[in-house]
Amino acid sequence: MSRNLVVYNSLTRQKEKFSPIQEGFIGMYVCGPTVYNDVHLGNCRTFMSFDVIYRYLLYLGYKVRYVRNITDVGHLLDDGEDRMSKGARLDNLEPMEVAQKYSNGFHHIMSIFNTLPPSIEPRATGHILEQIEMVKEILDNGYAYEKNGSVYFDTLKFAEKTGEYGKLSGRIIEDLISESRDNLKNQDEKNHPSDFAIWMKASDEHIMKWNSPWSVGFPGWHLECSAMSTKYLGKNFDIHGGGNDLKFPHHENEIAQNVGSCGCQPANYWIHTNMLLMNGKKMSKSDGNTISPEELFTGKSVHVSKGYSPMVVRFFMLQSHYRSPNDLTDEALLAAEKGFKRLMDANKNLDGLIGASPLETILDTKISEIIEGAYSDMDDDFNTPRALARLFEIVTIINSLKDGQMSLSDISVTGITKIKDAMRTIIFDILGLKDESENNAGPLDGLMNLIIDLRQQARVNKDWGTSDKIRDSLNEIQIQIKDGKEGTSWSFK
RNA sequence: GGUCGGGUGGCCGAGCGGUUAGGCAGAGGUCUGCAAAACCUUGUACAGCGGUUCAAAUCCGCUUCCGACCUCCA
Secondary structure, eight states, X not given: OOSOOEEEETTTTEEEEOOOSBTTEEEEEEOOOBTTSOOOHHHHHHHHHHHHHHHHHHHTTOEEEEEEOBBOSOXXXXXXXXXXXXXXXXXXXXXXHHHXXXXXXXXXXXXXXXXXXXXXXXBGXXXXXXXXXXXXXXXXXXXXXXXXXXXXXXXXXXXXXXXXXXXXXXXXXXHHHHHOOSOSTTGGGOSSTTOEEEEEEOOTTOSSOBOOSSOSEEEOTTHHHHHHHHHHHOSSEEEEEEEGGGIIIIIHHHHHHHHHHHSSOSEEEEEEEOOEEETTEEOOTTTSOOOOHHHHHHXXXXXXXXXXXXXXXXXXXXXXXXXXXXXXXXXXXXXXXXHHHHHHHHHHHGGGOOOOBSSOOHHHHHHHHHHHHHHHHHHBTOOHHHHHHHHHHHHHHHHHHHHTSSOGGGSBHHHHHHHHHHHHIIIIIISXXXXXXXXXXXXXXXXXXXXXXXXXXXXXXXXXXXXXXXXXXXXXXXXXXXXXXXEEEEEEO
C-alpha cells in the first residue's frame, strides 16, 4: 500500500489518486452476467479485466470485498418479457433451472480463464425483500410513483431536485425526452419517457413473481445492483465496475436509485471496461458477431483458423488496456500465442540460472529499474500492456544469460532471485496467467524421454535415417522435437 | 441526429509535449549432421491540412474515416 495507485474514474472522466474510504479495505462491486444463455467472450474480457484489478488490489495488500452479482430476474427484453422467463419457456425449464444451468457454465468458463471467484456472488432473486425495501424508500422520498401496481422512478423530479441524473453518462434529461424509444412495455404508464420501472406488476402468464405492497410482480432491472451493493458494501463504497455498455442506462439508473433512496453516492470510483471487438465490430450476443469460449478453444468457428488455449486468450486480452477496445482477429491471436510461449519459456529458463557476481552489478540495477517500472505501470490505471512490455525486456535478458550473449558474472545471486520473484509475482499472481505446459506430466513424459533417448543413440551412431524418421514421425502427430545445446526437448505443436 | 472515444510501422498494441514501448511477421546472424525449434541483432510509424512551441504522435483548430452509447448487451 506504499505504492501510488491511480485509477481512471468514469464519473469525473479523469485519472485520480486512489484512496479507499477505510484505509486497508476496499469494497468493489462489479455487474455480473444475466444468466439466460451461455457467456460469450466479450463478457469474459470484462471479468478478466476486473480479475486483474482485483488481483492487483490484493497484491497491494488491501483486504478487498469483491461483490459480483448474478442477475436472474428483472431484465426485460424488448417485448417486455423477462429474460429468464423466456429462457425457461423455450427450454421447458423452471426459471431457476435456467439460471443455475448458465451460472454453472459461467463459473466453469471463469475458472478455465483462471479468474479468482468474487468474495460474494449475490443473486437478484435472493434479494427481493431488499429490493422491495428500496422501492419503499424511493417512494417515501418522493422520487417514484405508482401506476396500476407498477412503480416508476421519477427521473424528472430527481433531476430537478438533486441535479444528479445524467452525470455518469453525460446525458441531458431534455435530450432523453425526445430520443427515448417508445416501444417498451407500459410506456404509457410513465410520466416521462426517461422514467424507468423499479417494480413491475406481473401479468398472469409471468412465471417469476413475488408479492409486494403494490402488486404481485418483479423488480426492475437496475434495482438488484443498487440493493445488493448497499447490502454487502454499504451505502457508500469504493469501486463500482462493469462494461461500458452498462453506463447508460443501467449504471445511471443505479446511481439514481441509490441517491434516491439514501441520499448518498454509491461508489467513489466508477471503472468501465471497453468492448471486445471481433474483426473490427463489437462482439455481441444479439447481433451474431460472436464467438464462444469453447469455439475459440477448439477452433470450431469460422472466425479462427485453429484453437487457442485459455491462457493464450487471457494473454491476448492483457496485451491491450482495459479501457481500449480490443480487436480479436485470428492473426492477433496467432501473434499472442507465440508471445505467450516465449514468456513462459523464459520463465522456465530462469530455473537453470545462477548469478555469479558476489556484488550488485550494473545489470542488477537495470533489472531493478525494469521491475519497478512494471509495478509503476500497474499503478497507472492497471496498465497491463506496458507491464507486459517490461517483462519482455527481462525475457531478453534471461535468454541472453542462458545463451551466453551475457555472462552470468554480470548478474548477482540476488539479481536472479529478484527476477524470479518479480516474474512470478507479476505473471502468475497479478496477471493471473498459468503455464499450461506444466500439465503434461505423467506416463507421456517417460515415454518421450525413452524415444528421445533412442534417437540420441542413433545420432551418436550417425544413423541419420533412424533419427530423422523419429523426428519426422513425431512431427506428423504434432509433437515437435527440439535439439538444443543442453539436450533435446519436446513439445506439442 | 445527439453525446463520448478513437485513427500509431505488414498485423496487434502501448505511449499522450523532448526518451528504444512490447508482441507477431520481415531481414541479418548464432547454434545444428541436416532441418526444425530456440536465441541474439535489426529496418519500417504516428489519417490529412493548418496553428501554438526552442521542441508535437502527444496541445489547439479544421477535414476525413472508424467505433461506442442514446432503455437487449460485459
